[in-house]
Amino acid sequence: MSLNEFSLIERYFANIGSARYPAILSLGDDAAVVSVPEGMQAVMSIDTLISGVHFPESTPAADIACKALAVNLSDLAAMAATPAWFLLSLSLPDFDANWLQSFSEGLKQTAEQYQVELIGGDTCRGPLSVTVQVTGLVEVGRQLTRDGARVGDKILVSGVLGNASLGLAHLQQRTVLPESIKDLCLSALKRPVPRLELVDFLGRHASSAIDLSDGLVGDLGHILRRSRVGALIRQADLPVNHWIKQNEAYAHALNGGDDYELCFTLASKFWPAVVSWNLDNPDCLLTEIGEITDSNYTLIEGNQAIDLNDWHGYRHFD
């Protein structure tokens, strides 16, 4: 079957995503054109997923598509920005209609779920890799950055940590998970959920935020460096599944990547808002795991205080 880039895009990538902010000009020209509403700023992120690096080669195409979009949406959530549009660059080793159909369906499902519209992209032949660039909108001056944490702020995370890392360990046969949590952990790895439901809450209450892609200790470290503060976190308070507790396998929660939960800081005075959020949102519970200090980066593990400055998150080029 012969199919050029033009018809490939028309067949598989037209009408992906619903339009919260309809584009002026979408697919089919040299570039897309969008309008940023008055009083808003554009928030932009890009991330590439490569076969054999970011996902196993056997990963279903729909899962790859979902994850490629989700990890970018997660960056927007951490900025308290609402997703609007995305561009896709897709490199494929060959033309496989079934694969493309599945990829397209996964992309469509995720794009519609989060109301973000595919407005452009390119395809080419090469090793399997997917790059998504996403643009969100935030009210002028209301973006949430990494540099706003203040001494005394509480440190919180959304959801449960370590599931994706456990899922990977299971896939790589480093760990055998019980049936009771296996699917949960594999799903966390394959279909991460960007915490966009927190955009409004964070924009009102948080002082800083980051999304957890490379592991809590490393990612929170970015907030500390940018904010020029320290932190104390308590291992016993980390929201983890019962298997991690039973096996004391907290490294998955502390250092495991790919959770795509949000870690953020917030002034104590906003604590009632957290309590209220948790009552209303049982699927996105917020957990206090520690507080911002004026220096040092410490983990309380039982009776021990561990210095986290020498701790390493996942590093691509170590």
Place this chain on the structure above:
Amino acid sequence: MSLNEFSLIERYFANIGSARYPAILSLGDDAAVVSVPEGMQAVMSIDTLISGVHFPESTPAADIACKALAVNLSDLAAMAATPAWFLLSLSLPDFDANWLQSFSEGLKQTAEQYQVELIGGDTCRGPLSVTVQVTGLVEVGRQLTRDGARVGDKILVSGVLGNASLGLAHLQQRTVLPESIKDLCLSALKRPVPRLELVDFLGRHASSAIDLSDGLVGDLGHILRRSRVGALIRQADLPVNHWIKQNEAYAHALNGGDDYELCFTLASKFWPAVVSWNLDNPDCLLTEIGEITDSNYTLIEGNQAIDLNDWHGYRHFD
């Protein structure tokens, strides 16, 4: 040498490009934040270059960087948009300080030349590939699209066609070029020049435009399909180097990719503006190569009229 993504970006990718439109928030957070001035719209494009596909594996890193940015800027030129910001996603097989330094310098040079600012990106380990996403600005409603060509419009191209294709043929030893044009053709292939100097001219005068990445016949075909018109082009009028003329190697100009010149249409009444442009811009001459007709797509080659509807431009998935 150990270097994580964070310090890699800080070391090689901070302060790339001058800021015609300074970003609100650049590198170092989950996403970048930019402000689109009132009365302007954002124009967005993305393109990936892959080692062994879009450039030979031996290509110097600086050339790869220049080309990755230039091909995206070329898309903006074809939309009559002025470049503002770009994001970079870089996949590298290993950490090579010399390569990164050279890549960074090439990127910096191109970004400064065209006043576009690097505001974000990601790096990861994988097969060598470079994705650039660029955002430009255009006055509301003034974007130049592919669907505006009208019967009677003149068809023009900028610069000289076929040099990049000849350069590739020389590199691949399919052709041996004389010294007199070898460097010119290799440079056209390795360091394409985005025709941003034409942005203002096109915005005022052109009825449609496209950049020539896949070859004139195929790319002009996109304008014809979108505008629902035909065209007649004259081979003898194509702006080509003397070697192509002597060897009647017009296929390089008609079907060769990678020129990144612009092809556009314009109403006859604007012809004086073309004459005036050519007097003032000897480095970016515009050449009339044919006209828009109401149907058919025809090449006049000597006494022959060739039907171009069956002609194929470069197709990634043929």
